[in-house]
Amino acid sequence: MEDLESLFQPGQVSTREETRIAYSRDASRIQGECQTVVWPDSTDDVARLVRWAVETGIDLVPRGAGTGLCGGATPQNSVVVDSAHLRHLGPVDIQTKQIVVDAGIPLDHLNRTLHSEGLFLPVIPGSHRSATVGGMIATNAAGLHAIRYGRMNDWVEEAVVVDGKGDVHRLSFNESKYVVGREGLTGMIVQAKLRLAEIPRNRSLTLLRFEHLEDMLNQIRSLKTNPSLSALEYLNPQAAVVVGWAAKHTLLAEYQSGDGEIMDLVEMATLWKTRESLSARLTHAGFPISEDPQIQPETQESILDWLTVQGIPVFGHLGVGILHPRFLLADPRIIDLYHRVITAGGQISGEHGMGLKKRQWASEALKSDIVALKTQFDPHRVFNRGKLC
């Protein structure tokens, strides 16, 4: 690896054992093997690194905060390219409501900076404290407010990407499909121009609890007719008890109006904090494996019923059909779930991506799509080798 170190400044490359161990997996817990970590400072650094990778045949794994849950940033004897040094924030264009940011900016940092301008990037995954703009683009992140604001593909006006030949592309909104949701397979995103939304002036929240699943699903149909609905989060009885709530089917409905029952900002923040604590609490309770199927409204009842009868804790963004059932390590019911979701016409990954974890479940259509993109942008298979192709 000496020749790699000679291409960069001291401190930009590490082969230390503790560093390699720390970067050998992401939040999926899938164990990989990291050869070296590189922290590029610029687009030129990334391009130089790609040319080195083409020459040596070693593959590169772009990494943001490593909060991904499907092994997308897990290396397989690869060089990990950490975006942590790519943290420049351009000025906000108030007129167009846009900002140019580097890929390594964590979402909360961006939104704290934007707060004084009354603007924010409204795609809010549960990992918002650390997830980076680059990782969110690569996974086409959705999240807590997807019912109102959609996902990242709606908010990327432009993306600057270094492809697998070391060429730099400035992709327009229409071309951003070559990187958004492509899980770092087509290149490394170094910068993006993002569209922004106005911070809502008026917010309120209602907590609804149901004994019967059917009653809740009927109620959802009417809740969704309210145009100010901005979040619709679900907890099944097994998940609700983990945060100390009654063992009921529970909904958190947020409105950008006064239509909710709770208007007090502190009370609302406490409820959201409780909901957001769920992931960590479920891990501590012995359910570390997070799935993310996306299921159409017509088939939600049978799958939710099966999960609840099985005693599997579930939460998620039910407003857009994305659920997070939580499992024990190596629980065979995960495969059962995938079959049920596919049979019901849903997707086994609604927002986390396929990564290493689900690559063998990719459809033929997705695989051939990726092969075509690889031929165009990454013919030497430099980026995320072994994932989806």
Ligand SMILES: Cc1cc2nc3c(=O)[nH]c(=O)nc-3n(C[C@H](O)[C@H](O)[C@H](O)COP(=O)(O)OP(=O)(O)OC[C@H]3O[C@@H](n4cnc5c(N)ncnc54)[C@H](O)[C@@H]3O)c2cc1C
């Ligand atoms: C508690 C918790 C809650 C979560 N909630 C949500 C949620 O509500 N919605 C949701 O969508 N996801 C959620 N996630 C999953 C995860 O946080 C998102 O996928 C997030 O967008 C990943 O960002 P990251 O910076 O951590 O990326 P990483 O995990 O580092 O990488 C993810 C993928 O993107 C690629 N990548 C990273 N940076 C770049 C780059 N600069 N250029 C090209 N490719 C890159 C990687 O190679 C990898 O394939 C959650 C995860 C956790 C742990």
